[in-house]
Amino acid sequence: MQAKGASDRVAGFKWSFNVAQSNEVNAWCMPGGKVVFYTGILPVCQDEDGIAVVMGHEVAHAIARHGNERMSQGLLVQGGGMALDLATAMTNQPEQTRSLFQQAYGIGATVGAILPFSxxxxSEADEMGLIFTAMAGYDPSKAVPFWERMSSLGGQRPPEFLSTHPDPEKRSAKLNELIPLARAYAKKYGTN
Ligand SMILES: [Zn+2]
Incomplete structure (x- = not known):
């Protein structure tokens, strides 16, 4: 499925959100906007807000083109500024943004490569994802307990949620710090 607005705003994207039956606690994205949730991650998500946290994180990976080797050094260095620009770029399409999140449910299974990220x-996906989650009308504060639940799974975590993720305590602190910013974006540009 495709959200025309989002792909119009961010060239080259064809969004598709897929659910795959698997006990693996995982979700991932590919360049171009294909996002896959494994059913094994849903109990860790606990509720719709938790799903939105993962969704925001994966969408952010795709939008930041983390799977794309052409990503320039300069773009990497900009960090937070980039997140804000991208969030702004999404703001003319709040309905589509929300529908992207909602499309996570009930779409057929597709399996592909898992992309390891630095x-x-x-960290960038966390920051941008938090903003997207809030803009889509979900509670960004739920990101903190979600990532804590994820880190408490220990060695069961597959690549996307294992070694490359930030230190759990630092991650919680950073997310907490960013919640007001995400709420500000949601208030200004969000769907509710
Ligand atoms: Zn990630």
Missing amino acids: RLHE
């Missing part, structure tokens, strides 16, 4: 990419 720790910096993970």
